[in-house]
Structures are given as C-alpha cells and as structure tokens.
Amino acid sequence: MPRNRQHYVRSSLLGWFYACLARILSKKSNLVHDKRGTLWLNSGMFKRIRILALLLVLLFVALSAWLSQARSTDWNNTLWIRVYPINADNDPATQRYIESLSVKTFVDIEAFFAREVARHGVSLDRPVRMELGPQLPEEPPRLTAQPSIVDTMLWSLKTRWWVSSITRGREDIPPDVRIFMRFHHPDTHLVLDDSVGLRKGMFGIVNAYADRRFAGRNNFILAHEFLHTIGASDKYSLNTNQPIVPIGLAEPDRRPLFPQRYAEIMGGRIALSSTDAVTPKNLTRAIIGRETALEIRLVESLP
Numbered sequence: 001m002p003r004n005r006q007h008y009v010r011s012s013l014l015g016w017f018y019a020c021l022a023r024i025l026s027k028k029s030n031l032v033h034d035k036r037g038t039l040w041l042n043s044g045m046f047k048r049i050r051i052l053a054l055l056l057v058l059l060f061v062a063l064s065a066w067l068s069q070a071r072s073t074d075w076n077n078t079l080w081i082r083v084y085p086i087n088a089d090n091d092p093a094t095q096r097y098i099e100s101l102s103v104k105t106f107v108d109i110e111a112f113f114a115r116e117v118a119r120h121g122v123s124l125d126r127p128v129r130m131e132l133g134p135q136l137p138e139e140p141p142r143l144t145a146q147p148s149i150v151d152t153m154l155w156s157l158k159t160r161w162w163v164s165s166i167t168r169g170r171e172d173i174p175p176d177v178r179i180f181m182r183f184h185h186p187d188t189h190l191v192l193d194d195s196v197g198l199r200k201g202m203f204g205i206v207n208a209y210a211d212r213r214f215a216g217r218n219n220f221i222l223a224h225e226f227l228h229t230i231g232a233s234d235k236y237s238l239n240t241n242q243p244i245v246p247i248g249l250a251e252p253d254r255r256p257l258f259p260q261r262y263a264e265i266m267g268g269r270i271a272l273s274s275t276d277a278v279t280p281k282n283l284t285r286a287i288i289g290r291e292t293a294l295e296i297r298l299v300e301s302l303p
Contacts, residue, residue, distance in 0.1 A: 216282025
C-alpha cells in the first residue's frame with residue numbers, strides 16, 4: 001500500500017473525528033452557560049468527547065500498524081530495513097568491527113531478495129533497501145530462560161516500548177523494519193542466544209559474530225528474522241533444529257531427497273540427511289520456499 005494512501009486513510013479518520021466534534025458543538029442542548037455567561041460543554045458531553053478522543057487514538061494506532069503490515073507484503077514498493085549495531089560484550093575488538101561496518105556489509109541481503117522475489121514472478125527492481133543506523137548505547141530487554149506465556153507477553157510490550165524510545169530522535173524518516181544487531185566476539189562467545197523477529201512492531205533482534213568471516217552467516221540470520229517481521233513462520237523443528245519435511249526444504253521434490261543443496265530461508269539449515277543439517281555460510285545457498293512465499297504474499301496460491 002503506497003505511503004500516500006496511508007496518509008489519505010489517516011487524514012480521513014481525523015476528518016471524521018472533527019466532523020463528529022462539529023456536530024456535537026452545533027447542538028445547543030450540549031452547551032451550558034456559567035454564571036459569567038461563558039459557553040461550556042455540559043459535563044456529560046465533555047466525558048463523551050474524551051472517550052471519543054481515546055477511541056480515536058486507539059483506532060489510529062491499530063490502523064497504523066495494520067497499514068504498515070499490509071504495505072510490507074504488497075510488493076509494490078521497496079521495503080527499508082535499518083540496522084542498529086550494539087556492542088553486546090563490550091569487547092574492544094567487537095567495537096572495532098562495529099566501526100568498520102557499512103551498508104556494503106549487508107549488500108548480499110538486497111541481492112538475495114531481488115533474486116528470490118523475481119524467481120517467484122514479482123517485478124520489483126529493489127524489494128529491500130538496507131540502511132545502517134548509528135550504534136546504540138544500550139541493550140534491548142532480555143527474555144528470561146524458559147519463559148512463561150505471561151513472561152513473553154511482558155517482554156514483547158517492554159521491547160516494543162524500548163524500540164520506540166531508543167529510536168526517537170535517531171530517525172528522520174522511520175524505516176519499515178528495524179533490526180537490532182547484538183555483536184559478540186567469536187573467541188569469547190562460541191554459542192549465541194537465539195535471534196527473534198516480531199511482526200507486531202516490525203523489528204528483529206539478531207545475535208551476530210563480530211568478525212568478517214561470519215558476515216555471510218550474520219546476513220542469513222538477519223534475512224530470516226526480517227521475514228518473521230512480515231509474516232513468515234519458522235519451518236524447522238524447535239526440538240532438533242532440523243528443517244521440517246517438506247516445507248522446510250529448499251528442494252522438496254529432489255530425488256534422492258538428501259542431501260539438499262540449499263537452505264529454505266525459514267527452514268534455517270541445509271538438510272544433509274533426515275537427522276543432520278548445517279547453517280549456510282551465506283545467502284547464495286538459500287532460497288525462499290513456496291510456503292514462505294505464500295505467507296509473505298509473493299504468490300497467491302501453491303501449485
């Protein structure tokens with residue numbers, strides 16, 4: 001959905017509120033005079049206006065979120081992704097790596113989406129555009145180990161508030177999706193926390209290695225979490241991390257089925273057998289599978 005259409009819908013909503021307010025003020029029964037002869041709204045009507053204004057705010061927020069999500073998968077316009085680096089371990093080597101980052105670090109993400117969007121029959125020269133934001137001085141809220149449903153809900157609310165506050169004043173034009181990259185030095189962090197991508201709020205938190213050797217892997221994870229923000233679901237087993245057959249395979253019709261040559265981006269790994277899989281080193285070994293394409297509206301139906 002084009003941004004000018006979003007602006008039109010929001011303006012129409014505001015116009016409706018003003019029309020309702022004008023209708024209220026035009027009725028003499030809603031107005032009273034005080035001892036000095038000053039004209040005021042009666043108390044009951046004033047309360048109604050307050051409720052109307054609150055409902056308008058809630059409706060505006062919900063509509064804005066819906067419009068952003070709808071626009072993200074109409075594939076009529078380029079989606080802007082802004083990456084905010086964070087030094088997650090306060091290591092000087094990590095800091096040096098962050099300072100070496102540029103938009104070119106993420107160029108293969110643009111190439112991946114240009115290739116895959118075209119492969120699914122959508123004509124859009126630049127489906128995504130990467131931006132590099134400033135390094136952030138603080139970390140997002142952490143989710144506790146083995147969280148309950150309530151813990152997860154509270155974390156989501158806290159994190160969405162953190163995203164809003166930490167980016168305030170740092171963006172002239174808000175991007176479509178924000179990715180917060182927590183960089184760690186590979187010599188001291190062999191295993192990283194899971195990364196996440198949330199559709200509500202349209203942001204992701206990516207745990208990455210601060211080393212050029214892992215730039216391709218980092219971008220694979222970033223692309224995976226970005227797809228979560230626009231509606232794609234995981235297609236691997238949460239117990240084994242093995243891609244789910246057939247939806248988590250890049251080549252579900254391959255014979256013999258294993259080993260696969262590529263990773264389905266939401267399957268997360270290249271399946272070498274029914275019990276073994278590896279993370280690709282970069283996005284050249286990844287594709288967007290049919291089910292993922294359907295979820296993000298690249299295709300209207302499955303063959």
